[in-house]
Structure formats: C-alpha cells, structure tokens
C-alpha cells in the first residue's frame with residue numbers, strides 16, 4: 001500500500017516528537033521532508049531521522065518537496081497561514097494546537113478547509129487520543145455519570161522547565177499561557193460538556209518568575225466559565241508545578257464523577273521508606289502524552305489513506321480559540337467577558 005509522504009514544519013520541542021513518530025512509528029507514513037529555521041533542527045532531521053530533504057523555508061518545502069501532507073509544529077501565530085498555504089498547494093494538513101491566536105486567522109483557515117473538501121485537515125488536540133481521556137468520554141457518552149455539569153481542570157508545566165517556558169513567552173507568538181496551555185482544557189470542557197462556553201472570568205498571578213509578567217504573560221492562570229447549557233468550567237494552569245507535569249481533569253455529573261490523573265505518576269511503582277510512600281511524577285508533556293501524540297498521528301494518516309474525516313476539526317480549533325481569546329481579554333481587563 002502506498003505510504004503517505006509527510007513533511008514536518010518545525011523541529012522544536014514537539015516537532016521532534018512528531019517527526020520521530022512519522023519517521024519510525026506511524027504505519028502508513030513516511031517522513032520525506034522537514035523544515036525548520038534553526039540549525040540544530042536541520043542537524044536533527046538529517047542525522048537522527050535520516051531525512052535528506054531539509055529546508056529552512058516553509059514555502060520552499062511546499063513548492064519543492066515530494067510530499068502529500070504537512071505536519072505543522074511551528075509557532076502558534078503561524079499555524080493558520082501555513083495551513084492555508086498547504087491546503088491551497090494540495091497537501092493534507094495535520095496542525096498543532098492552537099489553531100490560531102486570533103479569530104480572523106481561524107476564519108481564514110476554516111475557509112481554506114472548506115475550499116478543499118478533498119483534503120484532510122486535523123488539529124492536534126492530543127488529549128482526546130490519550131487512553132484515559134478517551135475512556136472518560138466513552139463513559140460519559142454511555143451515561144455513567146448522568147449529566148455532566150462541571151469540569152475542573154488543572155494543568156501545570158514542571159517548575160524544572162520554567163526557563164524554557166520563560167524563553168517561549170519572551171519569543172512571543174504563543175498567544176500567552178491561556179492560548180498556549182489552557183486551550184487543551186477549553187477543548188476538553190467543550191468535548192465533555194457537549195456545549196459551548198458563553199461567559200468567562202479570568203485572572204492571573206506571578207510569584208516566582210517575574211520574567212513571565214515582563215514578557216506580557218503570567219506564570220499562573222485561573223478562569224471560570226459558564227456554558228450555554230448551564231454547566232460550569234473551572235481551570236487552573238501554571239508553569240511552576242513543584243513535583244512535575246501535572247495535568248488532572250475532573251468531570252462532575254449528576255450520577256457520578258470521573259477523575260483523570262489525580263496523581264501524575266511516572267509509572268506504577270511506589271517507593272516505601274522512612275519518608276512514607278512515594279511515587280515519581282512525569283516531567284513533561286512529551287513523557288505524559290507520548291502515546292497520545294502517536295495515536296493522533298496514526299488517526300490522521302489513517303483518515304487520509306481511507307478518506308475519512310478526523311474527529312478534531314478546524315471548527316473545534318476556532319471554537320476553542322474563541323474561548324481562549326475571550327479568556328485573555330478577561331485576564332487583561334479584569335472583567336467578565338461574554339463569548340459570542
């Protein structure tokens with residue numbers, strides 16, 4: 001069977017994970033090209049992945065590479081423009097979250113997807129492909145917790161990686177902590193509650209690293225959402241998880257509660273000693289969601305090869321960005337913001 005030839009754009013923290021998956025682990029895919037604007041990315045693609053066709057310009061890769069599809073893992077502010085260029089060039093698109101950092105960009109991406117119904121577009125909300133998150137969704141759909149009326153979400157990057165996230169905030173283009181990190185929880189709230197958010201009140205705090213504030217961002221974010229069906233969302237996100245990468249979600253329903261990853265365990269081992277019982281925690285998104293990153297790309301490639309539409313659409317990207325954008329406005333102004 002013919003393999004899908006993919007070119008990856010962006011070889012940073014996550015681009016390398018996707019590139020390695022496409023090169024070695026996704027049946028049906030072949031990593032035939034890569035592009036990045038940093039020298040270390042070029043070396044990685046050539047030496048670690050054996051990709052010969054490596055570009056330092058996205059446009060050059062689109063025009064010249066032998067590819068059927070692109071995986072866009074560049075800065076968030078570039079996603080929509082690059083997705084549109086790829087679709088207009090006849091390539092299928094896997095695009096990392098967030099879809100965009102403002103709504104005009106998202107609408108342009110929607111229009112490009114609609115112009116090309118023959119092509120596949122998928123957005124990388126990988127948590128939906130994590131075994132525990134997918135299990136929770138199945139249980140909710142089966143009625144196991146009655147009517148879900150609240151989602152409580154926590155997402156903290158590890159304090160050990162704070163320097164990386166400070167650089168990331170300083171570089172700009174990520175949209176800030178709410179659009180960069182909180183967007184996952186916004187997507188999950190919509191998915192689990194089956195409704196759209198209509199109102200948000202957000203705030204932030206910075207206690208350890210003033211560099212976040214200096215970069216126009218915040219170290220910690222908190223937000224409350226009201227949904228159209230009356231349900232409530234509560235979100236806590238941050239960059240200084242003391243024990244590791246802590247992503248925990250609780251879905252509360254009229255007949256039960258589902259709690260995912262209350263302790264972000266590295267594995268099932270527990271060390272018992274004079275300090276008590278201790279389990280190590282995962283230290284980053286790459287480790288916690290390794291299986292989900294692979295599963296979502298498998299889904300993308302299968303959808304392209306079988307002509308099926310993926311579960312995460314460009315409209316999920318716009319809806320979550322709309323929520324994210326309103327959240328940022330509320331954080332900036334201190335006011336409750338309606339989401340229209």
Ligand SMILES: NC(=O)c1ccc[n+]([C@@H]2O[C@H](COP(=O)([O-])OP(=O)(O)OC[C@H]3O[C@@H](n4cnc5c(N)ncnc54)[C@H](O)[C@@H]3O)[C@@H](O)[C@H]2O)c1
Pocket residue numbers: 009010011012013014015035036037038041056057058073074075076078096097098124125126180285
């Ligand atoms: N789904 C997740 O859990 C998750 C986790 C991390 C990052 N992300 C998303 O992935 C994207 C990349 O994040 P990252 O942490 O890997 O960032 P990063 O800064 O580590 O890497 C960005 C990469 O993009 C390249 N790049 C920038 N502009 C380019 C261009 N015009 N053409 C080609 N390459 C270009 C850079 O050279 C670099 O290799 C972001 O949109 C981020 O939101 C998603």
